[in-house]
Amino acid sequence: MSANQNIGLLTNRSKVVSVKKMTFMERIYFPAIIKGFGITFSHLFKKKVTIQYPEVKRPIAEIYRGKHVLKRDDEGRERCTACGLCALACPAEAITMVAAERKPDEMHLYREEKYASVYEINNLRCIFCGLCEEACPKEAIFLTNTIVPSNYERSDFIYGKDVLVEPVDHRVDVSKRQTPEVLNFKKDKNQSHNI
Numbered sequence: 001m002s003a004n005q006n007i008g009l010l011t012n013r014s015k016v017v018s019v020k021k022m023t024f025m026e027r028i029y030f031p032a033i034i035k036g037f038g039i040t041f042s043h044l045f046k047k048k049v050t051i052q053y054p055e056v057k058r059p060i061a062e063i064y065r066g067k068h069v070l071k072r073d074d075e076g077r078e079r080c081t082a083c084g085l086c087a088l089a090c091p092a093e094a095i096t097m098v099a100a101e102r103k104p105d106e107m108h109l110y111r112e113e114k115y116a117s118v119y120e121i122n123n124l125r126c127i128f129c130g131l132c133e134e135a136c137p138k139e140a141i142f143l144t145n146t147i148v149p150s151n152y153e154r155s156d157f158i159y160g161k162d163v164l165v166e167p168v169d170h171r172v173d174v175s176k177r178q179t180p181e182v183l184n185f186k187k188d189k190n191q192s193h194n195i
């Protein structure tokens, strides 16, 4: 018994290949071409599935996982304490940071004694899984519903603090990404996390 016969017996999906001679019409492909034009023409009257991006953009969910933001607290201080948990949780190894110690005159800039002097996310590596957000104990990093724009240089996809940290006067609303449990936890002043 040949190998092909064995496969046929195993799957029961073998087909007999037709070797009949093509007719004249089949050889000039005329009916097939007409049929193809018919299919193309029929699509003129169907609802379009494509859009004229970037002029037209599809609506995306409020909890879409796009570009990251590094959050500030109510007083405008950076929440990130450079603990490295986000980098550890990241399956794509897209996050790098350098920790630094806060100086006495920097109390208004950084919430914790330790902060990230450098924080970078490589958006070419990132798979936008959101694990960094889940790992963060300081509510410092969130994904937003902003799509990371295309670019020409690979280096332009590496976002540093200048892009990631939210502006003091233009806060990014991430409340849609927080469950009611998380929001209640954040209001609880008995938690050292919220002091």
Ligand code: SF4
Residues within 6 Å of the ligand: 086, 089, 090, 091, 092, 093, 094, 095, 121, 125, 126, 127, 128, 129, 130, 131, 132, 133
């Ligand atoms: S979203 Fe996922 S892949 Fe991207 S930086 Fe966060 S943990 Fe890494």
Ligand code: SF4
Residues within 6 Å of the ligand: 079, 080, 081, 082, 083, 084, 085, 086, 087, 097, 135, 136, 137, 138, 139, 140, 141
């Ligand atoms: S973003 Fe959060 S998890 Fe990542 S280093 Fe800062 S505090 Fe730690």
